[in-house]
Amino acid sequence: MNSKLSSKQIMAVGLMLFALFFGAGNMIFPPFLGQDAGTHVWTAIIGFLITGVGLPLLAIIAIARVGDVQTMASRVHPVYGVIFTVVMYLVIGPLFAIPRTATVSFEIGVIPFLSESAASSRLPLALFSIVFFIITAWLAMNPTKLVDTIGKILTPALLIILGIIVVKSFITPLGDAQAPTGAYVDGAFFKGFVEGYLTMDTIAALVFGIIVISSIKGLGVIEKKSITKICVQAGLIAAAGLAIVYLALAYIGSTAPAALGLKENGGAILSGAANYLFGSFGSVILALAIIFACLTTSIGLVSACATYFNKLLPRYSYKTIVLIFSIFSMVIANIGLTQLINFSVPVLVIIYPLAIVLIVLSFFDHAFKGSSLVYICALIPTGIISLVDGFNTAGINVSAITDALSFLPLFAQGIGWIVPAIIGALIGYFISMAVGKTEETTA
16 A cells, blocks of 8 residues: 555656546637637637636646545535436436547547548548447546556547647747637636636536546555645646647637638648648647547546446446447537537536536535535525526527526626626525524524
8 A cells, every 4th residue: 555656657647647638629719729829819818717727627636636526516415416427427428428528539630641532431430439439448448547548648649749730830830820809809817718618627527537646546555634735636637738738729710810811710720730740740740639539538438427426326337438428429429510519508508607616615525514504595596597598509599588687797708607606605604603502502
């Protein structure tokens, strides 16, 4: 039994966590931000880093302190704890995020190399998804070896590929940053803040917390305080890596319009930049980076979901659940990326604010003595407003409710739940204090 890990082991855990976070979506968002922010890119990226890096780091630390998501959510109520956790794992896992790793890597990393007729056929995606999830299941079968397979092998490979693209972009700049557009003209920081929030990495952090803790225990550390300390250190390494990569990708995006013109998404920006910097070889480099990023995220999500459901349903072995989720995700992946997004994004919009409130309150749990009233009073308004946002995202007409809530600060930006959550938590705190004093007087 160890009470601590070597610096090399902590670095491997940190790199593993970085790779689990860093999926294809994370490669696409910063360049698009850079393109639209233009000369305001650095102001915008600071806001992006707060929510795209800071919140996931807080989530990892929160899970290290509490143990797992269900324990955290059960502070509201045990039934809520189970329902919230199951929904979160299913949405961030086999219903959306895991299948998306295959569809995104296929569309960006494979389709550019296919003929027009082959790209329009369903067969290539079917064959790719089979191979993709065979590799995912194989590497996810033993979660204690994830540090070696991801932290020591796949992550360095991903960083090397990204490094090649980034270094070349600095040596041979694409051009000068253009004028900012849209919301980045007058509100670059806040727009970047919202974009980081939409990466959904905070939810992923709650899921990946199990993987990190299991990996640390697999290295011989079982004492809770030591595990928490190592999680913080690994989280800081992952956060630093994410921040550096985001800064570099945002820079590429900000300089790309001069050479490529405006693109409709970050994937097109990266693809164009890779081709501009390296010619046809650039497409190969980008394809490898995308596939590595998606594969590591897929492995981590399958392992995390299997770990949770094995604990919830112990009669099914971990390996059996890995196979079930891998096969199910392979089938869902063939529905197509657009359909997956249409189905899942509204659900993510609903549960993401609930996850943030839980994380923040977990750091103050001792201050209000773990009163469930504080959690309940904060989560009720958060849930109501997030439900409205989810309906709006899904295209369901709730204009009457939307108009009634439009007075809330930041509601138009999609985060109108923040102020009501704070007020609700304070109300719950004062009620719990009053109840406590009444009970003491009666006693």
